[in-house]
Amino acid sequence: MRDMKGIYTALLTPFTAEGKINEKELEHLVLHNLRLGADGFYVCGSTAEALMLSCEERKQIMRIVKDCAGNANLIAHVGSVNERDATALARYAKELGYHLVSSVAPYYYKFTSAEIREYYVRLAEAASLPMLVYHIPAFSGVAMGVAELGAFLSDDRFAGIKYTSNDFFTLEQCKTAFPEKLVFNGYDEMLLSGLAMGADGGIGSTYNFMADKFVRIRSLFGAGRIDEARRVQQEANRIIAVLCRIGVMQAEKEVMNQLGFDFGDCLPPFGRVSPEEKDLIAREIIPYITK
Numbered sequence: 314m315r316d317m318k319g320i321y322t323a324l325l326t327p328f329t330a331e332g333k334i335n336e337k338e339l340e341h342l343v344l345h346n347l348r349l350g351a352d353g354f355y356v357c358g359s360t361a362e363a364l365m366l367s368c369e370e371r372k373q374i375m376r377i378v379k380d381c382a383g384n385a386n387l388i389a390h391v392g393s394v395n396e397r398d399a400t401a402l403a404r405y406a407k408e409l410g411y412h413l414v415s416s417v418a419p420y421y422y423k424f425t426s427a428e429i430r431e432y433y434v435r436l437a438e439a440a441s442l443p444m445l446v447y448h449i450p451a452f453s454g455v456a457m458g459v460a461e462l463g464a465f466l467s468d469d470r471f472a473g474i475k476y477t478s479n480d481f482f483t484l485e486q487c488k489t490a491f492p493e494k495l496v497f498n499g500y501d502e503m504l505l506s507g508l509a510m511g512a513d514g515g516i517g518s519t520y521n522f523m524a525d526k527f528v529r530i531r532s533l534f535g536a537g538r539i540d541e542a543r544r545v546q547q548e549a550n551r552i553i554a555v556l557c558r559i560g561v562m563q564a565e566k567e568v569m570n571q572l573g574f575d576f577g578d579c580l581p582p583f584g585r586v587s588p589e590e591k592d593l594i595a596r597e598i599i600p601y602i603t604k
């Protein structure tokens with residue numbers, strides 16, 4: 314079985330001025346992240362604005378990344394409250410040769426636990442790929458505890474969880490009960506905490522431009538050099554605190570633009586970054602990033 318542990322960049326989506334996916338810049342981003350040491354890519358997740366894209370656009374992104382990612386580990390987020398789209402995307406991920414599929418829980422309508430479970434099982438079966446449950450209660454509004462997450466982990470069709478929550482007790486309980494399953498930490502600012510409680514790696518949006526810091530945190534942690542790992546986490550967190558003040562995804566795109574990429578803006582209804590915020594990024598973030 315392929316080793317899927319590690320540091321995964323949740324890729325941003327660069328757009329042209331006309332609002333089309335900028336293929337060239339997406340390739341550039343993937344290659345840049347391979348240079349920074351990322352082990353793999355989480356494709357079409359929240360960070361990619363995927364829930365605001367059409368099925369065709371999501372397929373286009375999946376294709377571009379597959380074509381330039383070499384031997385990196387690839388996870389396709391296929392989730393949608395439109396299960397027919399999610400199913401088509403899951404099949405497409407398999408066809409392209411992705412290693413895992415992932416999905417946010419179906420949201421908005423307050424589906425029951427049984428409905429959510431059946432959604433996941435149908436998707437995993439449609440893809441014939443192991444499923445990584447994307448647990449992000451703050452965004453999805455779907456709360457899942459040890460019982461619900463454990464029900465997935467005990468099933469062979471499920472590879473593990475992308476765990477975007479700061480409830481590290483639940484993370485630990487899941488990993489301890491199912492040590493052979495993958496658990497990825499989802500909040501970049503708490504990677505070290507997640508690793509300490511048993512996570513196998515992380516998937517994050519700020520990795521787009523500082524994957525090297527997270528690779529370093531993971532390897533220092535693995536070597537038992539906790540004080541040094543914490544210092545790198547502190548460096549990353551100084552940057553993340555600024556992103557949070559501005560709006561994480563809009564600010565991340567501006568960081569890419571200031572690094573010389575051409576990422577455009579987030580899609581509306583996301584707002585634009587103001588001139589003052591651009592200055593803040595230039596002063597407080599850019600000097601601390603590997604070019």
Ligand code: MN9
Binds near residue numbers: 359360449518
């Ligand atoms: O999944 C990302 N989550 C969201 C990962 O974007 C909702 C994180 O990388 C956060 O953006 C990051 C900043 O809070 O930790």
